[in-house]
Amino acid sequence: MTPSARRRVPAVHDALADLRWLINPRRRLLPRQPLTSSDHAPNRCARSSFVSETRTPGQASDYEYVCIITFIKEASTTLRRQQQLADMDEEVHGIVIVGGGICGLATALALHRKGIPSLVLEKSENLRAAGGSIGVHVNGWRALDQLGITGELRETADNVTEFHDVWQHENNKSVVVPVRGELRWVKRKDLIETMAKNIPSGAIRFGCHIADIKPANPGSHGAILTTLDGSIIRAKALIGCDGGNSVVAKYLGLSPPKSFPRLIVRGFTRYPHGHPFGPHFLRLRCNGLFVGRSPMTENLVNFFVGVWHPGGSVTKDPIAVRGLVLEKVKEQCSDEIVEMVHDVDTESLIVLTKIWYRPPWQVMFSSFRRGTATIAGDAMHVMGSYIGQGGSAAMEDAIVLARSLSRAAGSGGGGGELCEKKIGAAMAEYVRERRLRVVRLSLESFAMGMIWATKSMLAKLACQAIVAVLGTHSLGHTNYDCGRL
Template identity: 35%
Template sequence: MEAMEEVVIIGAGISGLATALALHRKGIRSVILESSESLRASGFAITIWSNAWKALDALGIADSLRQTHLPLQRIVAKSSASGGITAQISFSAQEKRGELEGRCLRRRLLLEALAKELPPGTIRYSSKVVGIEEDGYLKLLHLADGSILKTKVLLGCDGVNSVVSKWLGLSKPSFSRRSAIRGFTEFPQGHGFKHEFLQFSGEGYRLGFLTSDEKTIYWFFTWTPTDQDRDAEDNASKMKQLILSKMHKSNLPVEIIEVVEKSEMSGLICSPLRYRWPFDLLTGNISKGNVSIAGDAFHPMTPDLGQGGCCALEDAIVLARSLGGALLEAKFCKTEEEQYEIIKKSLEKYAKERRWRSFDLVASSYLVGYIQQNDGAVVSFLRDKCLSGILARALFKKAEFDCGNI
């Protein structure tokens, strides 16, 4: 006999946990099916900008995270070729446009903060969904262990290789031909760096450094791998050598090179950068009946604006606001068909509200990454002379978005 749940969320990442918590704040119980044995934090850190802090405030967990992570004070962009500053923008200088807040959060602390607010038993680990089937107005979920779960609402928060996105008919995310290596460096006695987002662009790569707290610096390196680089993608030592060779070739400051040199090998992660073709977001199914998606299952994007996780948190608020009210209304319906129609309309409303926002962020992130990493003479000249400031302000502009309350 199949177990029955009102709402099932697939995936216990940022999107899935935030969606479950937002629904919980609305008085709606949900179950999260997570394929791994525990919370997974792929990567050390995530940059959270103003738009995502508004979502975290709505979820009620923002203040606890602020206490353990430093606010960034400015963005400094430099040329990898010359070392000269191409843009420098202080957060305080932007105050006339509204509050700006950026912090580099430890990803695991964010996941734990979301998870601990959920009722016991919400997350079911070692629960891999291998199939989705229609059953009247319900969905049947087939798990790898042979068990079957019925649900009135199915939400896919299961990342770039989403089972739910595939069921909705969305195409696989595209490979941008770029990859990213991410790492972090601990300084037991303190790092002494300013609280800023420092990045170097040009010569075929982009390199960024963000202070997380007084003792930790998170860094990333994006580039277009050659055939010779492929071996490095699965070997931490070769990854490090690859980055350092490019840094030395660009003659970057010694103190910056030392940040990468002192990074622990175990903390290095390399991954291809994927994104959903923006026009698929406009024409594809974001929802279908009582099924929808959020986070990377919806809008995988390159990390060049630092908005992937932020956008996922926005999704959670908008989705819970729309679906939560519908589920409360559906309790008074007399038939399953009436319930289904109310749920369907709420998910369509969510999809409509998020479609253009996601299109904007995915397309803008791709364009920013292309310009920042490009080593062509014309693009490099324009970037160093005028585009860096425009791109930095674009980041602020995207971060002004307010997803509202639950």
């Protein structure tokens, strides 16, 4: 305590000094001059009617006990006030969803359809509607049917009826594969905005970046989330839909995803007078080059070009990468492919330098639940776009998870309220139901990626055998129904 503080609050200073002397055994063994009540600050200032009382070292006066008790009471009051302020800053919610992408919004919408409220925390300042398109196969449309938003989405995209596979380096060998059921390329923007507008107002909180997650107090299965600005959010149930680099997956103890080196450019090309490609999805394989082209509407075409590269730094500037890819396309592809890449809408360009994936053995054996916390979508099973199932699988996750939690709410005996002791069991049921499905998808995607990435002929043959057994080329993985919500 500074000298000025001693002058302002001498009684507190004396009380603290006496308290230190009383509770320190070593100090009490040292000789100390007997004190009287007049020696204390209040009596030094006022010299009032205190009766002098002499005490020996180790013996506290009544006045000192009063000071000590007063000090302890004031400290307790201060601590209570600080705790009250902390409690005021802490929010408590039932279900918290981290991530406002396709999976997070689909999960929130599915829960809303079942009458269960949730809070979506999105780190960006607005909807993450930027990006290209997502190919939605029949299994994805079945999930969207359960969400109740297929009507307006189907109006935004034409149906694709067949795949046209061409191997240019094998004398233009070609195979036509009919699409199983329904396939439409939907703009990510349309999908995200349609989901968001069907979720109750205020259920999505933007600019909320989760920095840390800790388990709740012992005896509770919830989680405590801390944001970058220091806010505290307590969640009874936590669902991580925050992508491959998931903070919730780290909380569950999962290893980071791995990656294949691959340069991919994606974008839209507009044809004001209509394109001549029909309802066909072209998949063109060249030497070290893979081109995909699919119509979205009669005037809009979605495409991607993948180039295997051995590593090193590759610029992510879309215009520069388009020039690089255009040179490679000119060497091997027809004029209509060159024109499509050249005339791309530059604002729609997306550049990827790595394909992230979670190895199938991790998907098979990892624990995707901790108490009342779990993950879905890319946070659980991030995979390459080789089989076009990332988005559809995420929407399947949303349906199954919401269904399991709805059963928990209905069986909790709380009039539809989520019972905490049932949430963990519901999440365990969700993980069991989804595991084999996402293991198969992860294995297919991994095998397709290894065929491109590995230089080992033995590994290539093994992966080709996996693809053949699982029926990847015949689109067997799309013939799946996640069930009713």
